[in-house]
Amino acid sequence: MLIKRRATIQPSEITPEAVYRSRRRFLGTAAAGLLATPAFAAGWLGEKIPSGLGNPEFDEALTPFDLASSHNNYYEFGTDKSDPARHAHGLTIDPWSVEVVGEVGKPGVYTLEDILRPHDFEERVYRLRCVEAWSMVIPWIGIPLQAVLRRFEPTGDAKYVEFTTLYRPSEMPGQRASGFFSSIDFPYVEGLRIDEAMHPLAILAVGMYGQVLPKQNGAPLRLVVPWKYGFKSIKGIVKIRLTETEPKTTWNLSAPREYGFYANVNPEVNHPRWSQANERRLDGSFFGNRIDTRMFNGYADEVASLYSGMNLRRYY
Ligand SMILES: Nc1nc2c(c(=O)[nH]1)N[C@H]1C(S)=C(S)[C@@H](COP(=O)(O)O)O[C@H]1N2
Ligand SMILES: [Mo]
Numbered sequence: 236m237l238i239k240r241r242a243t244i245q246p247s248e249i250t251p252e253a254v255y256r257s258r259r260r261f262l263g264t265a266a267a268g269l270l271a272t273p274a275f276a277a278g279w280l281g282e283k284i285p286s287g288l289g290n291p292e293f294d295e296a297l298t299p300f301d302l303a304s305s306h307n308n309y310y311e312f313g314t315d316k317s318d319p320a321r322h323a324h325g326l327t328i329d330p331w332s333v334e335v336v337g338e339v340g341k342p343g344v345y346t347l348e349d350i351l352r353p354h355d356f357e358e359r360v361y362r363l364r365c366v367e368a369w370s371m372v373i374p375w376i377g378i379p380l381q382a383v384l385r386r387f388e389p390t391g392d393a394k395y396v397e398f399t400t401l402y403r404p405s406e407m408p409g410q411r412a413s414g415f416f417s418s419i420d421f422p423y424v425e426g427l428r429i430d431e432a433m434h435p436l437a438i439l440a441v442g443m444y445g446q447v448l449p450k451q452n453g454a455p456l457r458l459v460v461p462w463k464y465g466f467k468s469i470k471g472i473v474k475i476r477l478t479e480t481e482p483k484t485t486w487n488l489s490a491p492r493e494y495g496f497y498a499n500v501n502p503e504v505n506h507p508r509w510s511q512a513n514e515r516r517l518d519g520s521f522f523g524n525r526i527d528t529r530m531f532n533g534y535a536d537e538v539a540s541l542y543s544g545m546n547l548r549r550y551y
Contacts, residue, residue: 293360295362296372297360297374297444298371298373298517302517302518303373303452304320304449304452305451306517307319307451308365308367309323309409309452309453310409310423311400311407311410311421311423312407312408312409313408313412314409318408319450322407322408322409323449323450325406326407327406328450328455330346331346332344332345332346332347333456333472333473333474333475334473334475335474335475335476336474336475336476336477337397337476337477338389338390338393338477338478339387340387341386341387341388347456350439351378354378354382354383355378356377356442357378358376359374359436359438359459360375361373361375361459363459363465364464364514364528364532365464365465366464366465366498368506368510368513369515369516369517370526370528371516371517373443374444374445375438375440375443376440376443376448377440377441377459379437379438379439380432380433380437380438380439381432381434381435383439384396384475384477389429389477390477392479393477393478394429394478394480395427395428395479396432396476396477396482397424397425397474397475397478398424398426398469398472398475398476399422399423399469399472399473399474399476400421400422400424400469400470400471400472401471402421407421409421418489419485419489420489421485423470424469424482424483425467425469425485426481426482426484427460428541429477431538431541434538434541436461437459438459439457439472440456440457440458441454441455452470453468453471453472454471455471457469457470461532462499462500462531462535462537462538463498463499463500464498464499464500466486481496486498495551497547497550497551498551499531499538499551500528500529500531501530502527502528502529502530503530503547504547511528513525513527514526514528
């Protein structure tokens, strides 16, 4: 399993990026062999992940923090990749609460602190593969979604989980756009089947690169489901609903033939308007590095069994 052991990262350990990078370097020095790699030699391109930190055996270069926090999709702040970083600073994220409803024994309004307090944070280095055929490698800090959902005591009828993003047009300029400029309906809604949500790779992230999540990346709380296209990894979550029926999700409603409910990364099923066989791994260079896309974004060993017997062309 490509995940770290139950972790040791306390909120107080969330450090400024410089400290974090030097700590990684220090750990990396201990694993001297790993440093003699092209990825590390490339310096700013990223760093090898020393084994034992984050995901053992993960050897792809991290996307530079500056890129991961300036090239974003967050339509609530506009449709241009630079809009979220330009506009999200105006979002109020404290106080923050999450409403939990539906097929659960313990519905209610939970403050962010209520949600996080019982859990240790873990670091997970994951690929993020956007449906637009670009990708990054991001070290998230978060907690397994499974652990949080269990505390709400899902009933036997909880077959799906629906997530909703904040709707606050006064602070989210993309939600004020209308007519030609409006893109999708708000609030943004995403969902998972319950077994997907309970899979250990699915996390709720509160940080990245050892620091608190930037607002443009979905602070204070976002989903990260690394084997699915990026649009499933919903940001700014204010509501979690457990349901018996498949949630109606934003991108699926806006273009059902282009964006399915499952949205598993699959190089064999193309988007109607472009190939999904490869992707641009963004590294700060103009074009990025063109690489082959992998089934389930490289997490097939972990997640393929969730879909055994399903026709992945039909359930795209
Ligand atoms: N609420 C909300 N969540 C969202 C989006 C969005 O527009 N609104 N965009 C999605 C898409 S398409 C991608 S690729 C990822 C991008 O995450 P990142 O900006 O942290 O890389 O966020 C996803 N989560
Ligand atoms: Mo995306």
